[in-house]
Amino acid sequence: MTLQGGGTEPLGSTPPDVDRREVWLEEPLTTIDKPSVQPAEPELMVANRGATASAVAPDGDERLAYRSVFQRLFMRPEVGAIIGAVGIWTFFWAVSGTFGTVGQTFGWLDTAATLGIMAVAVSMLMIGGEFDLSSGAMTGAMGMLIIYLVKATGALGGRGFPLELAIPLSLALALGIGYLNGWMVERTGQPSFIITLGTFFALIGLKLGLAKRFVGQIQIGRTDEASDFKYFRPFFAAEWERNKHEFAQRDFWYIALVAAGVLISILAVCELWFKRRAEPKATGLVQFLVSAAVGIAAGIGLNVTDGVGANLAIGVLIALCIVVGLHGWVSWRYEPIGERGSVALDSTMIRRTVLGLALVVLGGVVAVVMDSKSTNNFVFPFTTQGVRVMLASALGVAGLTLLAMVSQAALRVNAASKFIATSALALGIAVIAATIYIASKAPKFRAALFPFLLFLAVLIFTWGMLASRFAERRAVAARADRLGNRMLALGILSVLIGLAIRMLFITKAELLAGVPPAKTSVRLLWFALFTAAMMWVLARTRFGSWTFAVGGNKEAARQVGVPAARTKTKLFMLVAFAAWFVGILVAFRINSIQANAGDGQEFLYIIAAVVGGTLLTGGYGSAFGGAIGACIMSIPLIGISSARWNTDWRFLIIGTILLLAVVSNRYLRTKAGAVRR
């Protein structure tokens, strides 16, 4: 009896025509004993778990649902962290008068730099399935060690070493401690949590004991007593004063790079999302180019004209250019949908749309009506003004959430319904933008948030329009995916370079206006370089692969010849290296160091790693996530003092962030159906 027996065959749960190549055997497999007969094979359920029931790929393996661009994006470990970082930044930007300024931004970035170098290294160790509780104490220990070595203490014979000796000596010791951590964990087979807890206390004791023994106090200085301090200072503590660097065309480059970056990113998402046409439609390209030209001209016009009326007219023109131009681009390259269907929202969806819009409008009314003259003060939440802001925000957010839910649900109906629902969402955002323009007195809200929200509304409307007119690509296309990913990377890079130019340079007008000085340091550069290097290591080297492997399934890795013990030991040494480097940075920054410097920071590193999407159990995560996690930690640290709140609240905020991140990361991952665990 063969399994291809037809309709009466025993494998009732799969259609008889699928995947015949796997149906094989000349012998009595059907009489296999019961234990091996599992009900419904699990991968059939994967297909049903996708966003839409119809998401099963038309070709290829029928058990794999095609994951849309956004689903694939949310599979990345760090995406949740990026959203969180933007949210927290926006919150402090809104509540604090100075948080968005360049000086403040450099402030939290600097905190993020030293935190982040460690968080990236700790993320990698955690991907490898281990912990290092001694990492925080180690940063302080290494900073101290450098200063001891260069210091003219009696114990060292009155003359210290030059930094050129102190730096490699301390590095050797740091790597030695890292090796010892790894060796003990591997040799004893004990959890690294316990082993490094031991190292942690040993280091704390050593630091305090030695400080008292040699200096008689816990404050140890000074790094600049080293004979060759001035040669090393540029590497570890060079500073960049913004007000000393004037760049006349700064704003041109800033706007051009950011605008180009945003445009390229949008086109990249189109490339990843839509299905390519067989024959490109040339008129679409013409439409795109004409719109782009008009849009650029309008942008220049915005710069030279003045007055509300002109701005409004040009704003509308730019919005039109976005809609028409993107439509042109997409119709040039991508396949239109044949059957769009007619609008068919069920009563729940209609109720929710109406309710959502009503809530948004009500929020606007509240913001206008409840406006009072009271100002920001300590009991702000209990003043009329506070209630107004909170009530209006809550209504707005609730309304938008409802509208977003409807637009999600409408995806499953048909293209026309999706368009209507998405337009309602865009309308809701536009109403909020209008509310801010009418009701807010804060100039930064009117100058920044208002146009941004309008732009967002236009984008969402355009996206709804495009997604309802053009076909989504529901199959893997390696070349399109590669092109799209590269464009996305290029777009993001362009935006970042634009922002960096804006932050690093100053214009004559700003100098004349008396913009407060702001400075940043080479630490930020090291942070970026280290993060990039570790991202590369994780993605492209054998060591990176092995890191994931020993964290994910150590036995399987060992089985195929991965040197598991050596990989883990190297990871401990990597953390020690990072701690050494951060120790030097700190010693150079403040020129002296406290004996308890860094103690307790190891938890911040672990939180940053977890917030960045790294799994506590190992095998999953990203270096970039760790870097973003460090930003999420440092934004509230600086933001709280910038908002003039009591800084003791920072622990509450960090704890809350950790809890939210754990829950939402898990939610995002299950939503994206990343893996079976």
Added chain:
Amino acid sequence: MSEHALLELDNISKYYGNIIALSGVSTSVAAGEVTCVLGDNGAGKSSLIKILAGVHQPTEGSIRMNGEEVSFASPREALDHGIATVYQDLAMVPLMSVWRNFFLGSEPTKGLGPFKFIDTAKAKQITKDELTKMGIDIRDTEQPVGTLSGGERQSVAIARAGYFGAKVLILDEPTSALGVKQSGVVLKRIVEARNNGLAVIFITHNPRHAYPVGDRFLILNRGHSMGSFAKDEIAIDDLTRLMAGGAELEALEHELQASGASSDRPLAQR
């Protein structure tokens, strides 16, 4: 057949303290043949594989490869001799992509010194080609292995062993956690590996999986060999009987039949 056997086991015994896990087991495996090791739980199957895979060393007896006596001090040494073991549960790192799993531990690199990096394009291409050769059509080698079914995972592990030049492929209970169809897939891979000239050792407690693919059958019961048979020397029912140690199972079968439901109905209803 012992003159062309690739791997020969001669009187292998293994004691753990005073526990005799294996006692005087002999068999031979030839290239292009499937040798099934059958036995119930506790029969000594895992001890036998662990000896072959280099995890344990036999207390007594010898292993000969191509007529030369060998001993494996570690899994790596066994691998170097061309003996690849695919464990049922340890085969893969579920959160890693298919191609990374395929090349794990032996990644192709390019570049120099500290800037050596994995040739991802090549690795992905080879993975896709090798899996296609085995008849597994994986759409995206970037997908995590955890999203594959159990049978596909075993298949990837088998393809990997073949690609990295294994001469002897040991499969530890590859079908025991799988459904009917997937078991079929894995059995098909076993046949393909055999046809490619590998010596396959297939460990299972399921004679219905073993009999269709096996060329020789080594039956273990409570650490003792119940004999090593060529396919034409033994029928499938005898396999079952020998595995269970004879009479006990027959009694059980009668008891089950007496209790009513015919044993093949649940299958038909699925």
